[in-house]
Amino acid sequence: MTHIPSNPSDVPLPEMPGCPPPTSPARRRILSWLAGLTGTIAVACAGVPILGFLLSPMRNKSSSKLISLGKLDTFAIGATQLVTFDSPAATQPWTGIVARTAAYVRRLSDTEFQVFAVNCTHLGCPVSWFPQSGLFMCPCHGGVYYENGDHASGPPPRPLYQYSYEITDGELKAYVGHMPTLQDLPEVYKPKS
Numbered sequence: 232m233t234h235i236p237s238n239p240s241d242v243p244l245p246e247m248p249g250c251p252p253p254t255s256p257a258r259r260r261i262l263s264w265l266a267g268l269t270g271t272i273a274v275a276c277a278g279v280p281i282l283g284f285l286l287s288p289m290r291n292k293s294s295s296k297l298i299s300l301g302k303l304d305t306f307a308i309g310a311t312q313l314v315t316f317d318s319p320a321a322t323q324p325w326t327g328i329v330a331r332t333a334a335y336v337r338r339l340s341d342t343e344f345q346v347f348a349v350n351c352t353h354l355g356c357p358v359s360w361f362p363q364s365g366l367f368m369c370p371c372h373g374g375v376y377y378e379n380g381d382h383a384s385g386p387p388p389r390p391l392y393q394y395s396y397e398i399t400d401g402e403l404k405a406y407v408g409h410m411p412t413l414q415d416l417p418e419v420y421k422p423k424s
């Protein structure tokens with residue numbers, strides 16, 4: 232009586248003259264198992280960055296800290312000035328000079344300020360303040376913002392990002408450290424508690 236294999240891949244292939252010998256069923260199974268494993272690893276590798284991108288808004292809450300930007304009397308009413316500091320988001324001891332970052336502080340009155348991230352809202356280049364024209368300009372692609380941070384011209388899709396601030400003990404303090412991206416809403420950035 233002839234034995235009929237239950238798995239079709241176990242049926243030995245006939246040899247064809249002039250062709251290399253067919254692969255054995257066991258070898259075919261190992262190869263297809265390896266192909267499946269390679270595919271799974273590839274999908275996992277592609278999925279990790281996508282997952283990181285989707286979950287990054289949840290991570291933002293840890294990168295911002297309330298730090299002092301200076302005594303109130305160092306900011307003149309009506310003026311905009313650059314304040315540099317070490318980013319609280321750079322927590323590794325080897326970060327060094329790269330941790331140095333900045334924000335623009337605009338004082339509107341005794342108690343009203345605007346604290347702008349230096350990053351252009353197009354692709355993140357640091358913008359420069361030109362008091363003569365009352366404009367922020369981006370050197371990368373010509374983005375321009377008014378002194379209140381509103382978009383004036385060029386490719387940036389939205390106003391400059393602003394950090395929330397508070398005044399305590401005669402000092403201006405702001406929640407800085409968060410690197411704004413297009414995921415952030417255009418209103419004043421407030422870290423999630």
Ligand code: FES
Pocket residue numbers: 351352353354355356369370371372373374385386387
């Ligand atoms: S990065 Fe500023 S205009 Fe493109």
